[in-house]
Amino acid sequence: MDNPQAATAISGHAEPSFSTRTIWRTFWILLFITLAELALAILYYETDFMPKHFVNGIFLVGTLAKAFFIIAEFMHLRHEIRNLIMSISVPALLFIWFLGAFLWDGNSYKNLRNRYDRYHAAQSKTPVKETNQKHQPEAKKPGTIE
C-alpha cells in the first residue's frame, strides 16, 4: 500500500464523505440521548413514577440508538459498500440468540432454585439489619451467602 494511486482508488479520497457538519450532528444526538437517559434515571430514582421494566426498555432503545450512530457515522460503516455492511452486521445478529438464551437460562435457574432450595429463598429474601454493615467489609456478616 505504498502506492498513492492505489490508496486513492481504494479509500476514495475524491468525494467529501467526512463532513464536519455530520460529525457534530452525530455528537449532539449522542449527547442528547445520554442526557435524556440520565434525566430518566434520576427521575425514576426520585419518584418511582413508572414500572422499572418500562424504564429499562427505554434505556435499551437509547443504547441501541447510540450504538447505531457510533457505528454508522463515527466508524463510517453506513458509507461503505453493501458487502462490507452485511459481513459485519449479519454475524452480529448472533447476539439476539445469545442474549435471549442466556438471560432466559439465568431466570430459569433463579426460579428453580427458589422453588427447590427453600433455605436459599428465605435467606436471600430476609433484609439485613442496618447496624454493623457500613465500613466493615472484612467482617463476617450474618446470613452471608457463599
Place this chain on the structure above:
Amino acid sequence: MAQAIPAGQKWWSGGKSPFNVEYGKLMMWYFLMSDSFTFGALLISYGTIRFSSNGWPNPNEVFRTFPIIGEMKIPLAFVSLMTFILIMSSVTMVLAVGAGHNGDRKSVMKWMFFTILGGLAFLSCQAWEWTHLHGEGAWWGRNPFLNLDGTQSTTNFTNFFFTITGFHGFHVFSGVIINIIMLIMTWRGVFDRKGHYLMIEKAGLYWHFVDLVWVFVFTCFYLL
C-alpha cells in the same frame, strides 16, 4: 453509498477487494467483531448472573459520589462526565481521520493530541472511581453494598463490575498507546511518505469501538 461506483460493478469476479476497503482496514473490522463477542460474553454472563439473583444493589446508591464535591444529591453525575469525555474524544478522532483524508498533517496531529488527552482524562476518572469504591470496601471478592430491598448482596456485583470496567479500561489504555504511536508516526511524516493516512483510520475504528463498548457498559452497570 458515498463512493462513486459504476452501476453493475461485479464485486466477486476477482482482481479487486469485494469490500472496497484496504486489507488492514477489513481485518480491523473483523478483529473488532471478534472483540465485540468477547465483551458480549462478559456482559451477557453478567446479565445471566443478575437474572439468576433474587436481589441486586441499586446503582443510584452505589455510584453517587463526585471528586472534591463528595456525596451528591444527583446520582450518576460522575459517570455521565466520563461518558461525555469518551464521546468527545471520539469526535476529535473522527476529525483527525477527516483531516487525514485531506492530507492535512498539522490538523491530524492537533486532533490526535486532543483524542489522547480525552483518553487519559477518561482513564484518570476511572482510576478515581476505582480508588473511591475500594475505599468504600468494594473490590474483587468483597461487596459492602446491600441489595435494593435491603437483603444481603453477593460478591457477584463487585466481581463483574471490576472485571468488565477493568477490561474496558485496558482497551482504553491500549487505545491511548496506539494513538500516541500514531501521533509520533504522523509527526515524523511516515504517512506523508506513504501518501495516505489509512493507519489513522484503523486506529480510529479501534477508538470508536472502545467508545461503543462503553455505551453498553454504561447502560448495563449504571442505568439498568
